[in-house]
Amino acid sequence: MMLSASPGLPKGEKEQQEAIEHIDEVQNEIDRLNEQASEEILKVEQKYNKLCQPFFQKRSELIAKIPNFWVTTFVNHPQVSALLGEEDEEALHYLTRVEVTEFKDIKSGYRIDFYFDENPYFENKVLSKEFHLNESGDLSSKSTEIKWKSGKDLTKRSSQTQNKASRKRQHEEPESFFTWFTDHSDAGADELGEVIKDDIWPNPLQYYLNDDEEEEGLEDIDEEGDEDEGEEDDDEGEGEEGEEDEGEDD
Amino acid sequence: MMLSASPGLPKGEKEQQEAIEHIDEVQNEIDRLNEQASEEILKVEQKYNKLCQPFFQKRSELIAKIPNFWVTTFVNHPQVSALLGEEDEEALHYLTRVEVTEFKDIKSGYRIDFYFDENPYFENKVLSKEFHLNESGDLSSKSTEIKWKSGKDLTKRSSQTQNKASRKRQHEEPESFFTWFTDHSDAGADELGEVIKDDIWPNPLQYYLNDDEEEEGLEDIDEEGDEDEGEEDDDEGEGEEGEEDEGEDD
Numbered sequence: 001m002m003l004s005a006s007p008g009l010p011k012g013e014k015e016q017q018e019a020i021e022h023i024d025e026v027q028n029e030i031d032r033l034n035e036q037a038s039e040e041i042l043k044v045e046q047k048y049n050k051l052c053q054p055f056f057q058k059r060s061e062l063i064a065k066i067p068n069f070w071v072t073t074f075v076n077h078p079q080v081s082a083l084l085g086e087e088d089e090e091a092l093h094y095l096t097r098v099e100v101t102e103f104k105d106i107k108s109g110y111r112i113d114f115y116f117d118e119n120p121y122f123e124n125k126v127l128s129k130e131f132h133l134n135e136s137g138d139l140s141s142k143s144t145e146i147k148w149k150s151g152k153d154l155t156k157r158s159s160q161t162q163n164k165a166s167r168k169r170q171h172e173e174p175e176s177f178f179t180w181f182t183d184h185s186d187a188g189a190d191e192l193g194e195v196i197k198d199d200i201w202p203n204p205l206q207y208y209l210n211d212d213e214e215e216e217g218l219e220d221i222d223e224e225g226d227e228d229e230g231e232e233d234d235d236e237g238e239g240e241e242g243e244e245d246e247g248e249d250d
Numbered sequence: 251m252m253l254s255a256s257p258g259l260p261k262g263e264k265e266q267q268e269a270i271e272h273i274d275e276v277q278n279e280i281d282r283l284n285e286q287a288s289e290e291i292l293k294v295e296q297k298y299n300k301l302c303q304p305f306f307q308k309r310s311e312l313i314a315k316i317p318n319f320w321v322t323t324f325v326n327h328p329q330v331s332a333l334l335g336e337e338d339e340e341a342l343h344y345l346t347r348v349e350v351t352e353f354k355d356i357k358s359g360y361r362i363d364f365y366f367d368e369n370p371y372f373e374n375k376v377l378s379k380e381f382h383l384n385e386s387g388d389l390s391s392k393s394t395e396i397k398w399k400s401g402k403d404l405t406k407r408s409s410q411t412q413n414k415a416s417r418k419r420q421h422e423e424p425e426s427f428f429t430w431f432t433d434h435s436d437a438g439a440d441e442l443g444e445v446i447k448d449d450i451w452p453n454p455l456q457y458y459l460n461d462d463e464e465e466e467g468l469e470d471i472d473e474e475g476d477e478d479e480g481e482e483d484d485d486e487g488e489g490e491e492g493e494e495d496e497g498e499d500d
Contacts, residue, residue, distance in 0.1 A: 019315040026309045037298035048287035059276045065269040
């Protein structure tokens with residue numbers, strides 16, 4: 001901020017003007033320190049992101065041993081299940097591996113990879129969607145193009161039967177889960193991307209096991225309990241999930 | 251999470267059960283690392299909070315040289331101005347100093363102190379409101395009791411004329427700004443506290459100068475520069491609070 005002194009002003013005003021200039025200088029120091037803090041915090045996040053990698057790797061290998069881990073996890077997650085049509089669920093039975101990769105500087109974006117077994121729906125082995133923060137601070141996204149097998153394009157079946165979880169919701173989503181791979185209209189508010197990165201990826205097992213419901217028995221799979229999970233999205237960062245899980249495990 | 255092996259299960263299920271147990275162990279490692287990350291980040295925040303103190307101090311001294319700095323700042327802030335009745339504004343002309351203090355561990359809460367000159371409204375020299383995070387993770391608040399001078403209790407004048415800024419809004423707030431000091435009903439969502447701590451305190455000068463309005467040309471002293479500064483408030487650092495807000499909104 002450049003504030004030029006105004007020598008023509010009356011004395012009181014001149015003093016005030018000078019005080020404002022000094023405040024501005026002090027503010028610049030505060031801003032500089034805050035930038036340094038952000039950089040240091042980023043380094044901590046990068047360090048722990050790296051330390052977590054072998055565990056994420058190991059976890060993925062173990063998850064691959066459990067048939068239908070990911071489709072179960074998605075169905076158990078209230079926000080994701082709302083996006084799933086019946087045929088989406090069938091296709092997701094072939095999903096064997098999900099990977100979230102934060103780009104090296106974390107700030108600049110992330111990618112989600114979905115690995116599929118050979119399946120009747122599309123040719124791809126991997127479907128990816130990635131989010132990039134550009135210089136102007138906006139997030140943009142791009143995805144693998146899905147090579148649908150003949151007559152199997154789920155994104156062109158808006159009339160496909162919605163599953164029960166989805167019907168219950170107020171906002172029916174007639175579209176397929178897979179439209180997510182073609183929708184780049186509002187990457188900055190990509191709910192599914194954020195849910196997977198910030199809510200499921202930190203601890204997919206809890207959704208697979210559906211062990212968030214403390215009180216609930218039996219069939220009632222995702223009504224109330226999952227609402228609490230929304231809170232995990234919040235700030236403390238990665239730590240938060242850990243803390244909450246401990247509570248639940250007791 | 252305690253998952254006991256189930257020796258009676260068929261082989262496939264037993265393997266899956268074991269895989270789940272291993273995922274759980276790996277997850278515990280991930281959680282542990284995330285907790286460590288949170289602790290390190292907190293230390294960085296504490297360090298920079300301390301480094302900023304002398305600058306905050308200096309800034310407060312300089313601000314005190316500018317008559318009506320704080321009332322102008324509040325009037326220029328859209329959310330705060332909406333809470334100000336005419337008489338509130340008059341009383342706030344006696345406000346000389348505002349201080350935000352984050353408690354030593356930052357996580358546990360903060361206090362806002364308002365220093366007033368001798369004034370016709372109340373006896374107090376300082377009005378404070380503080381927010382404490384208790385063990386259950388809820389925020390509670392408490393405040394100085396305002397010793398109103400006779401007939402001057404602004405919180406008992408619900409009919410006081412609202413200023414223009416306030417009238418314009420959809421939700422008219424018939425209450426006084428000073429009711430904030432008596433309202434402890436929902437400390438976790440104390441909008442004014444959060445606005446002062448996260449929005450005004452990081453850079454009050456920009457509101458005093460009113461240089462946020464891009465369209466309002468002419469006198470505006472610094473246009474673009476400060477916009478970037480807004481971004482510093484984001485998640486990486488002190489910004490954590492910002493994220494929390496989002497969570498609560500969900």
